[in-house]
Amino acid sequence: MSSLTSNLLKHADTPTGREEAWRFTPLKRLAGLHDRETNVVDQPSLFQKSGDQAGVSLKLVAADSVPPISTTDDVIVERIRESVSRVTLLEINRNSEVSQPITLNRKNSVDKELSRTVIRAGSNSKATVIIENTGGSLIGEEIEIILDSGATLNFVTLQEWENTTVHLARHHAIVGRDATFNSITVSVGGSVVRILPTVEYTGPGASAELLGVYFATDGQHLEHRIHVDHGVPHAKSRVNYKGALAGNQARSVWIGDVFIRAIAEGTDTYELNRNLLLTDGARADSVPNLEIETGEIIGAGHASTTGRFDDEQLFYLMSRGIASEEARRLVIRGFFSEIIGKIGDEVIEERLMSRIDNDLAKVGA
Amino acid sequence: MSSLVIKNLRVGVETDSGLTEILKGVDLTVNSGETHAIMGPNGSGKSTLAYSIAGHPKYTIMGGTVTLDGVDVLEMSVDERAKAGLFLAMQYPVEVPGVSVSNFLRTAATALRGEAPKIRTWVGEVKAAMTKLNMDPAFSERSVNEGFSGGEKKRHEILQLELLKPKIAILDETDSGLDVDALRIVSEGVNRVKVESNIGVLLITHYTRILRYIKPDFVHVFANGHIVEEGGAELADKLEEHGYAEYIKA
Ligand SMILES: Nc1ncnc2c1ncn2[C@@H]1O[C@H](COP(=O)(O)OP(=O)(O)O)[C@@H](O)[C@H]1O
Ligand SMILES: [Mg+2]
Numbered sequence: 248m249s250s251l252t253s254n255l256l257k258h259a260d261t262p263t264g265r266e267e268a269w270r271f272t273p274l275k276r277l278a279g280l281h282d283r284e285t286n287v288v289d290q291p292s293l294f295q296k297s298g299d300q301a302g303v304s305l306k307l308v309a310a311d312s313v314p315p316i317s318t319t320d321d322v323i324v325e326r327i328r329e330s331v332s333r334v335t336l337l338e339i340n341r342n343s344e345v346s347q348p349i350t351l352n353r354k355n356s357v358d359k360e361l362s363r364t365v366i367r368a369g370s371n372s373k374a375t376v377i378i379e380n381t382g383g384s385l386i387g388e389e390i391e392i393i394l395d396s397g398a399t400l401n402f403v404t405l406q407e408w409e410n411t412t413v414h415l416a417r418h419h420a421i422v423g424r425d426a427t428f429n430s431i432t433v434s435v436g437g438s439v440v441r442i443l444p445t446v447e448y449t450g451p452g453a454s455a456e457l458l459g460v461y462f463a464t465d466g467q468h469l470e471h472r473i474h475v476d477h478g479v480p481h482a483k484s485r486v487n488y489k490g491a492l493a494g495n496q497a498r499s500v501w502i503g504d505v506f507i508r509a510i511a512e513g514t515d516t517y518e519l520n521r522n523l524l525l526t527d528g529a530r531a532d533s534v535p536n537l538e539i540e541t542g543e544i545i546g547a548g549h550a551s552t553t554g555r556f557d558d559e560q561l562f563y564l565m566s567r568g569i570a571s572e573e574a575r576r577l578v579i580r581g582f583f584s585e586i587i588g589k590i591g592d593e594v595i596e597e598r599l600m601s602r603i604d605n606d607l608a609k610v611g612a
Numbered sequence: 613m614s615s616l617v618i619k620n621l622r623v624g625v626e627t628d629s630g631l632t633e634i635l636k637g638v639d640l641t642v643n644s645g646e647t648h649a650i651m652g653p654n655g656s657g658k659s660t661l662a663y664s665i666a667g668h669p670k671y672t673i674m675g676g677t678v679t680l681d682g683v684d685v686l687e688m689s690v691d692e693r694a695k696a697g698l699f700l701a702m703q704y705p706v707e708v709p710g711v712s713v714s715n716f717l718r719t720a721a722t723a724l725r726g727e728a729p730k731i732r733t734w735v736g737e738v739k740a741a742m743t744k745l746n747m748d749p750a751f752s753e754r755s756v757n758e759g760f761s762g763g764e765k766k767r768h769e770i771l772q773l774e775l776l777k778p779k780i781a782i783l784d785e786t787d788s789g790l791d792v793d794a795l796r797i798v799s800e801g802v803n804r805v806k807v808e809s810n811i812g813v814l815l816i817t818h819y820t821r822i823l824r825y826i827k828p829d830f831v832h833v834f835a836n837g838h839i840v841e842e843g844g845a846e847l848a849d850k851l852e853e854h855g856y857a858e859y860i861k862a
Contacts, residue, residue: 558669563706563756566666567720567772568694577719581710581755588710 297350302343341369348375370395383409388416394426408436417443424450432459445474451481465494472502477511486518492529494610515545522553614779621676636837652834666700697779701769714752762789770801787822799825835859
C-alpha cells in the first residue's frame with residue numbers, strides 16, 4: 248500500500264461544479280476525492296467471494312502491465328490511472344462457460360481509496376460477474392471490461408453501501424465483434440454515488456444492454472451518467488434505468504448520452520429512464536441525449552418520464568383489503584422487479600427488495 | 613345476513629369550476645341473497661356510486677350515509693371497507709406492473725382472512741377457481757391486469773370475487789366488452805358465489821343482456837345522479853324496449 252500525496256499545487260482540472268459533467272454533483276460531499284490535493288490511498292479491495300472457479304483467474308498485477316485502453320476526460324478516472332500501482336485483473340478464459348456467477352466483494356477498504364480493475368472476457372466465453380459493494384468508505388473506482396469477439400458477459404454491480412459512503416466510478420465496457428454485454432447497475436446505498444456506465448464497440452454484431460435501478464432516500468445523491476458510443480456499424484444498445492425517490496433531499500441524476508457516429512450504419516438503440524417521486528422534497532433530473540450522424544440506422548429512440556405514485560394502483564390493491572403501506576410496498580417492488588428480477592439470484596433480489604422496503608419504511612413514505 | 617344501506621347519498625368531484633355534484637341523493641338497500649340491477653345511461657353516475665361505496669379518494673361525500681350492518685362505511689379506509697365485506701369489480705381494472713396475479717391474490721386473501729392461507733390448499737383453490745372461469749393457469753404469473761384483454765380483466769375481477777368471498781359485491785359494468793361465451797362464463801361465476809356464500813349483489817349495467825344470465829330481484833333505473841324508477845325484473849324488459857329516453861329529459 249502506498250500513500251500518494253499530490254506533488255503538484257492546486258490542479259487546474261479540479262471540478263468547480265460549473266462543468267457540464269459536474270453541475271449536478273454535490274462537490275462538497277466528495278471529501279476531496281475529486282481534488283488532487285487530498286491524500287488518497289492506492290489500493291485494490293475487490294476479492295473473489297465465490298472462490299476458485301474453472302476458467303477464471305483473479306490476480307493483482309502491476310499497473311503498467313495492463314495499461315488503460317479507453318480514453319476518458321473524467322478527472323476521477325485520470326487521477327486513478329495516475330495513482331494506482333497495482334490493478335485487479337479478472338480473466339475469463341476463451342471458450343469457457345462459467346456456470347456459477349463470479350462474485351466479487353470488498354475487503355480491507357480504507358478511508359479514501361482509489362482502485363482500478365480490468366475484466367477480460369475471452370472470445371466466446373460466457374460468464375456472470377457480480378460485484379457487491381458494501382461497507383463505508385470513500386472510493387474512486389475504474390473498471391474496464393473488455394469483451395473479446397463472441398463473448399457474453401453479464402455484469403452486475405450492487406451499490407449496497409452504508410449511507411456515509413462516497414463512490415465515484417466509471418464502469419467502461421469495450422464490446423467486441425458479436426459480443427454481448429448485459430449489465431445491471433443497482434444503487435441503493437451510499438451518501439453520494441456517481442457512476443459512469445459507459446460503452447464502446449470494437450466490432451459489428453456487438454450488443455450492450457445497460458439496465459439500472461436506483462432508490463434514493465433522505466439526503467442521498469445517486470447519479471448515473473450513461474454514455475454509449477456507437478462507433479462501429481451494426482451494433483445494438485438498450486438502456487433502461489428505473490429510479491424511485493423518497494424523503495427530504497433525496498436526489499437522483501440520470502444522463503443518457505448516446506452517440507451514433509457517421510460510420511455506425513445499422514445501429515439499433517433505445518434508451519429509457521423512469522422515475523417515481525414518492526414524496527415531496529425529492530428531485531430527479533433525467534437528461535436523455537441522442538446524437539445521430541447517419542440516417543442509415545435500424546432505430547434510435549429515447550424516453551424519459553418522472554411521475555408521482557399512481558393512486559389508482561394503490562386504490563385497486565387497497566380495495567382488496569391490502570393495507571396502504573403494504574400496497575405501496577407491492578407497487579414499488581413491482582416497479583423495480585422488471586430489472587431486479589433479471590439479476591437471476593433470488594437471495595440477492597430479495598435482499599435488495601427488503602432494503603428498499605426498509606428504507607421506505609424509515610422515511611415513512 | 614348483511615345489509616348495505618345507502619341513504620340520501622350525495623357525492624361530488626372536484627372540477628375546474630369547483631366541486632360538482634354528481635350523485636344527488638341516492639337511497640338503496642342491498643341485503644344478502646338479493647340481486648339488484650342498477651341500469652342507466654352513460655354519465656348518469658353509476659360508477660360514481662360504485663367508487664364512492666368503495667372509498668375512491670377522487671370522490672367527495674357531500675351528504676348522506678352508507679352503512680354495512682349498521683356500521684358507518686364512509687368513515688372507513690379503502691382496505692377497511694374490503695375487510696368489512698365489500699367488494700367492487702371495477703369497470704376499468706387497474707394495471708399493476710411487476711406484481712404477479714398469484715402474489716396479489718395471496719396478499720389480498722391474507723389481508724382479508726387475517727392469516728396467510730395454507731399454501732397447498734390455496735394453490736388448489738386458485739387453480740379450481742381459474743378452471744371454472746376458463747382461465748389459463750399461466751395467468752398467475754402475469755402482472756396484475758397488465759396486457760390483459762378486456763375479457764381477461766373482467767374474468768380476473770370475478771376470480772377475485774370467488775376467492776375473496778365478500779358479503780356484498782358491486783359489479784360495475786362487468787358485462788361490457790365481453791363476447792357471448794365470456795359473458796356466460798363470468799355470469800356463472802357470479803351465480804356460483806351467490807349460491808355458495810349468499811352474497812348480496814349490486815349489478816351495474818348499461819345493457820339488459822347480462823340480466824338474462826344473472827336474474828335480478830330488483831331493477832333500479834339511474835339517471836342524472838339518482839334513482840328515477842324502481843321495480844322487479846320486468847322493468848328491465850321495458851328498458852330493453854324503450855331505452856332510457858324518457859328518463860333523460862331534463
Ligand atoms: N373527475 C371528474 N371530473 C369531472 N367530471 C367527472 C369526473 N368523474 C366523473 N365525472 C362526471 O360524472 C358523471 C358521472 O360519471 P360516471 O359515474 O362515470 O357515470 P357512469 O358510470 O354512469 O357512466 C359524468 O358526467 C362524468 O363526466
Ligand atoms: Mg361507469
